[in-house]
Amino acid sequence: xxxxxxxxxxxxxxxxxxxxxxxxxxxxxxxxxxxxxxxxxxxxxxxxxxxxxxxxxxxxxxxxxxxxxxxxxxxxxxxxxxxxxxxxxxxxxxxxxxxxxxxxxxxxxxxxxxxxxxxxxxxxxxxxxxxxxxxxxxxxxxxxxxxxxxxxxxxxxxxxxxxxxxxxxxxxxxxxxxxxxxxxxxxxxxxxxxxxxxxxxxxxxxxxxxxxxxxxxxxxxxxxxxxxxxxxxxxxxxxxxxxxxxxxxxxxxxxxxxxxxxxxxxxxxxxxxxxxxxxxxxxxxxxxxxxxxxxxxxxxxxxxxxxxxxxxxxxxxxxxxxxxxxxxxxxxxxxxxxxxxxxxxxxxxxxxxxxxxxxxxxxxxxxxxxxxxxxxxxxxxxxxxxxxxxxxxxxxxxxxxxxxxxxxxxxxxxxxxxxxxxxxxxxxxxxxxxxxxxxxxxxxxxxxxxxxxxxxxxxxxxxxxxxxxxxxxxxxxxxxxxxxxxxxxxxxxxxxxxxxxxxxxxxxxxxxxxxxxxxxxxxxxxxxxxxxxxxxxxxxxxxxxxxxxxxxxxxxxxxxxxxxxxxxxxxxxxxxxxxxxxxxxxxxxxxxxxxxxxxxxxxxxxxxxxxxxxxxxxxxxxxxxxxxxxxxxxxxxxxxxxxxxxxxxxxxxxxxxxxxxxxxxxxxxxxxxxxxxxxxxxxxxxxxxxxxxxxxxxxxxxxxxxxxxxxxxxxxxxxxxxxxxxxxxxxxxxxxxxxxxxxxxxxxxxxxxxxxxxxxxxxxxxxxxxxxxxxxxxxxxxxxxxxxxxxxxxxxxxxxxxxxxxxxxxxxxxxxxxxxxxxxxxxxxxxxxxxxxxxxxxxxxxxxxxxxxxxxxxxxxxxxxxxxxxx
Numbered sequence: 001x002x003x004x005x006x007x008x009x010x011x012x013x014x015x016x017x018x019x020x021x022x023x024x025x026x027x028x029x030x031x032x033x034x035x036x037x038x039x040x041x042x043x044x045x046x047x048x049x050x051x052x053x054x055x056x057x058x059x060x061x062x063x064x065x066x067x068x069x070x071x072x073x074x075x076x077x078x079x080x081x082x083x084x085x086x087x088x089x090x091x092x093x094x095x096x097x098x099x100x101x102x103x104x105x106x107x108x109x110x111x112x113x114x115x116x117x118x119x120x121x122x123x124x125x126x127x128x129x130x131x132x133x134x135x136x137x138x139x140x141x142x143x144x145x146x147x148x149x150x151x152x153x154x155x156x157x158x159x160x161x162x163x164x165x166x167x168x169x170x171x172x173x174x175x176x177x178x179x180x181x182x183x184x185x186x187x188x189x190x191x192x193x194x195x196x197x198x199x200x201x202x203x204x205x206x207x208x209x210x211x212x213x214x215x216x217x218x219x220x221x222x223x224x225x226x227x228x229x230x231x232x233x234x235x236x237x238x239x240x241x242x243x244x245x246x247x248x249x250x251x252x253x254x255x256x257x258x259x260x261x262x263x264x265x266x267x268x269x270x271x272x273x274x275x276x277x278x279x280x281x282x283x284x285x286x287x288x289x290x291x292x293x294x295x296x297x298x299x300x301x302x303x304x305x306x307x308x309x310x311x312x313x314x315x316x317x318x319x320x321x322x323x324x325x326x327x328x329x330x331x332x333x334x335x336x337x338x339x340x341x342x343x344x345x346x347x348x349x350x351x352x353x354x355x356x357x358x359x360x361x362x363x364x365x366x367x368x369x370x371x372x373x374x375x376x377x378x379x380x381x382x383x384x385x386x387x388x389x390x391x392x393x394x395x396x397x398x399x400x401x402x403x404x405x406x407x408x409x410x411x412x413x414x415x416x417x418x419x420x421x422x423x424x425x426x427x428x429x430x431x432x433x434x435x436x437x438x439x440x441x442x443x444x445x446x447x448x449x450x451x452x453x454x455x456x457x458x459x460x461x462x463x464x465x466x467x468x469x470x471x472x473x474x475x476x477x478x479x480x481x482x483x484x485x486x487x488x489x490x491x492x493x494x495x496x497x498x499x500x501x502x503x504x505x506x507x508x509x510x511x512x513x514x515x516x517x518x519x520x521x522x523x524x525x526x527x528x529x530x531x532x533x534x535x536x537x538x539x540x541x542x543x544x545x546x547x548x549x550x551x552x553x554x555x556x557x558x559x560x561x562x563x564x565x566x567x568x569x570x571x572x573x574x575x576x577x578x579x580x581x582x583x584x585x586x587x588x589x590x591x592x593x594x595x596x597x598x599x600x601x602x603x604x605x606x607x608x609x610x611x612x613x614x615x616x617x618x619x620x621x622x623x624x625x626x627x628x629x630x631x632x633x634x635x636x637x638x639x640x641x642x643x644x645x646x647x648x649x650x651x652x653x654x655x656x657x658x659x660x661x662x663x664x665x666x667x668x669x670x671x672x673x674x675x676x677x678x679x680x681x682x683x684x685x686x687x688x689x690x691x692x693x694x695x696x697x698x699x700x701x702x703x704x705x706x707x708x709x710x711x712x713x714x715x716x717x718x719x720x721x722x723x724x725x726x727x728x729x730x731x732x733x734x735x736x737x738x739x740x741x742x743x744x745x746x747x748x749x750x751x752x753x754x755x756x757x758x759x760x761x762x763x764x765x766x767x768x769x770x771x772x773x774x775x776x777x778x779x780x781x782x783x784x785x786x787x788x789x790x791x792x793x794x795x796x797x798x799x800x801x802x803x804x805x806x807x808x809x810x811x812x813x814x815x816x817x818x819x820x821x822x823x824x825x826x827x828x829x830x831x832x833x834x835x836x837x838x839x840x841x842x843x844x845x846x847x848x849x850x851x852x853x854x855x856x857x858x859x860x861x862x863x864x865x866x867x868x869x870x871x
Contacts, residue, residue, distance in 0.1 A: 045083035047201035051124035055079040062128040066196035079180040081202040091211030096161040098154040099203035100191035106146040110185035120169035122177025213283035213292030227312040307445040315604035322604035325571035343589035349379035356380040365408040374412035389431035405443040447487035454493025457513040471520035492530035501546035528571035534581040559685035618648035632695035665689035705744035707862025713742040726857035731844035740842040759816040764851035772847025782831030784839025
């Protein structure tokens with residue numbers, strides 16, 4: 001079904017961008033200086049991995065243990081620590097200290113000596129650092145007491161830190177390294193390392209003043225983007241500083257101070273021509289001097305919108321329109337008559353061929369087109385070296401891209417390997433990113449894709465440590481910069497099949513894995529997920545090395561699919577191998593394809609909404625939810641997670657009022673809301689989708705507009721004008737020699753319905769009893785101008801209202817007949833907008849002359865336009 005989009009919504013809510021900066025960022029462990037006064041900064045760093053601290057006794061003997069030696073009397077043992085420091089260039093280091101946690105107790109006096117490692121960027125200590133050059137200058141640290149598990153602060157080492165920051169090759173976030181050695185005395189000490197405990201490793205404290213403003217850009221590769229959010233982390237910024245973003249010499253964003261620690265804006269690339277592009281973000285002081293900047297340059301090969309791109313909502317888009325891929329992995333010809341073929345819109349990974357080469361890939365693309373499916377791949381290709389992908393033949397990869405990037409309309413995305421974090425040396429990290437960069441250099445009309453094992457994002461032993469090397473927030477040491485390894489990321493996590501293999505393998509953990517993919521990649525890329533559609537291994541299967549688990553029921557499958565969407569998946573991939581997918585499950589999958597096709601504009605819309613939704617649960621279970629705003633509707637997708645016996649959920653939504661109707665999508669039922677909330681019941685693993693109108697029937701509005709200025713009412717003839725007279729003819733004697741004009745500025749919204757309207761005027765002279773009629777017409781203008789020059793010859797409406805005047809008394813207010821038609825025609829004019837002036841002309845129709853008071857007699861005597869309208 002298609003959902004009707006309304007035209008208006010309630011006001012008084014938080015804007016999307018007020019919420020934007022909090023999306024996914026709350027889970028990030030990013031330490032940065034807030035965007036506050038730049039005159040002082042305080043920093044503290046601690047070693048983060050086992051390779052950040054060590055000790056060595058010779059060029060060949062290095063030890064990575066729970067403790068390391070400090071001030072060993074032999075003088076032949078050196079200890080090391082490193083930290084990436086975020087001190088602005090040009091800053092003055094006012095103080096600095098090394099902090100060590102003692103690993104045992106000693107009261108013997110001794111002196112340690114601290115030197116700076118003589119490098120612009122100290123490497124990790126994964127290789128022996130014994131021969132690394134150090135500074136000739138040093139700082140001695142005399143110590144007597146040394147009590148177990150206490151923190152001790154060194155003598156001031158600001159001179160060493162200043163020397164590092166002043167190096168010509170120093171860059172913000174470079175790694176500062178220190179060597180600790182024997183100085184004097186007989187009191188050797190031992191300190192804790194990161195390996196003794198992540199919170200016990202050596203610390204470095206720094207305070208500084210001044211220096212540059214620091215801008216760090218977090219953004220996906222722009223090559224195949226239609227638009228994207230750019231996250232700008234700002235440090236060492238003054239309250240009076242301003243920020244600007246310039247794309248190819250055109251300003252796309254600007255903000256005056258005070259600036260936040262993170263500013264977010266959207267860049268639109270949809271109008272760019274092929275060629276090189278540069279985005280620059282600058283911080284300027286109050287005199288417009290540049291205090292700091294960061295930039296990104298890239299080259300596109302297409303004009304405007306790419307064939308397949310990604311928009312600012314991380315939605316995969318085909319010809320600019322959001323598309324939700326529903327794929328099948330390595331789909332073979334033998335499945336074309338299977339019900340699975342009714343559940344997909346995309347093929348993923350080249351299937352069924354005895355050998356895989358460019359010809360088979362071209363055939364697969366043609367098969368996809370003939371079947372009406374998009375195709376991602378090839379995944380299996382003849383240049384691939386599985387034992388070490390870094391040795392794969394990239395000339396063949398380039399041949400695949402060049403041969404099929406055009407002329408094959410079914411091509412959706414490139415994929416060159418599956419689960420690259422498993423079963424290969426560390427160089428595999430380089431291969432995946434290198435392949436993405438190679439694709440970007442050859443084709444900017446199709447994104448790259450890579451799939452990871454899902455369990456490595458949660459509890460698989462050593463998994464997070466391994467996969468983080470592929471993730472944006474943690475891969476700077478690998479690639480030299482934080483970057484996405486592919487444009488589209490994916491995971492496979494089969495929580496039902498492996499529930500008996502690993503105790504932690506649960507539905508909730510699967511959702512956590514998906515959340516972690518987004519968090520560890522800073523929500524910069526769309527993420528897809530594989531779904532098991534059946535029992536992966538039947539009971540007694542020879543490869544089954546753990547207790548057998550049955551395949552998913554239709555209820556479990558339906559729940560798993562939609563929870564994956566609720567956790568922000570931008571695409572779904574079926575894994576339907578080993579055992580047959582039951583017909584009932586195929587029906588669930590087919591229904592999902594139907595539903596997601598209709599709901600794609602909703603699901604792939606902005607992740608930020610104008611309205612906050614919170615929940616409270618009656619029985620302490622767990623129901624996850626996602627909100628999307630589409631047109632005049634707020635959509636809430638909600639699913640039960642813990643397989644409990646049931647749950648009652650209160651959804652708190654501030655704009656709801658008593659009696660509002662909440663539609664439950666696809667269930668042929670509605671819920672009546674209370675003031676600020678609605679309540680619904682969830683069976684075990686239930687999924688419910690709610691549609692809430694943010695545009696309830698508008699309430700009628702009463703307004704009165706009185707003449708507001710001397711020049712807004714007047715009378716004139718064809719040869720003279722009177723702008724300041726205290727009275728106005730209403731009408732002039734028995735001829736049309738004098739006409740009255742007046743105007744009012746309206747705040748009625750365009751398209752409003754005028755329910756009632758009339759004019760009220762205040763009489764001047766009493767004792768007028770002769771029947772008289774004044775004719776009222778509207779000025780033929782979208783916005784009636786001031787009555788200079790004379791409005792005598794101005795065009796007026798063809799329709800009019802005649803006001804028959806009976807006997808008048810002096811200084812009395814009189815009400816005209818209805819002016820609804822005149823006013824409705826005015827607010828319906830194509831050029832009308834709120835704030836326009838409505839003009840009225842009054843002229844003779846019959847009878848004799850009368851007078852009304854004008855604004856110039858008294859402001860309270862000016863004519864009043866009284867209106868009731870519905871927005």
